[in-house]
Structures are given as C-alpha cells and as structure tokens.
Amino acid sequence: MLTDIIVGVEVIASFALILLILLHSGRGGGLSDMFGSSIGSAAAGSTVAEKNLDRLTVAFAVVFAFTTVIIGLRWG
Numbered sequence: 096m097l098t099d100i101i102v103g104v105e106v107i108a109s110f111a112l113i114l115l116i117l118l119h120s121g122r123g124g125g126l127s128d129m130f131g132s133s134i135g136s137a138a139a140g141s142t143v144a145e146k147n148l149d150r151l152t153v154a155f156a157v158v159f160a161f162t163t164v165i166i167g168l169r170w171g
Contacts, residue, residue, distance in 0.1 A: 098169055105162040108155050115152040120145065 098166070101162050101165055101169075105159060105166065108159040108162060111155045112152070112159055115148060115155060118148060119152070
C-alpha cells in the first residue's frame with residue numbers, strides 16, 4: 096500500500112515536471128511573454144514569475160528524484 100502511494104506521488108510529480116518545464120521560457124519567450132511583458136531576452140529569468148517557476152520546478156524535481164530512489168530501494 097505504501098508503494099502505491101509513492102508511485103502515485105511520482106506520477107503526479109512527473110506530470111508536474113512536464114508542465115513546468117514546458118512553461119519555462121526558451122530563447123524567445125515563455126511564461127513572461129504569455130502575460131504580455133515582452134521586455135526582451137536581456138531580462139529573461141529575472142521576473143518574479145520566472146523565479147517562482149524555477150523554484151517550483153526544482154521542488155518537483157527533488158520530489159521526483161526522492162520517490163524514484165525510494166521505489167528503487169523497495170523493489171530492488
């Protein structure tokens with residue numbers, strides 16, 4: 096039962112990672128351009144939205160890595 100919960104958390108984290116990575120700005124735009132602020136590539140990553148997006152992405156990546164290690168230890 097605990098393994099099922101951990102697998103569920105990993106699936107949620109993986110879908111969240113896919114979504115968050117796709118929201119990141121590439122070379123030209125991204126989340127900041129979606130809301131109308133087209134400052135340019137000089138200020139890319141300096142907005143509050145981009146910083147919070149980076150923090151969320153790192154948090155979900157840590158959760159995903161942690162659950163992957165736990166599953167590997169439980170099934171290995």
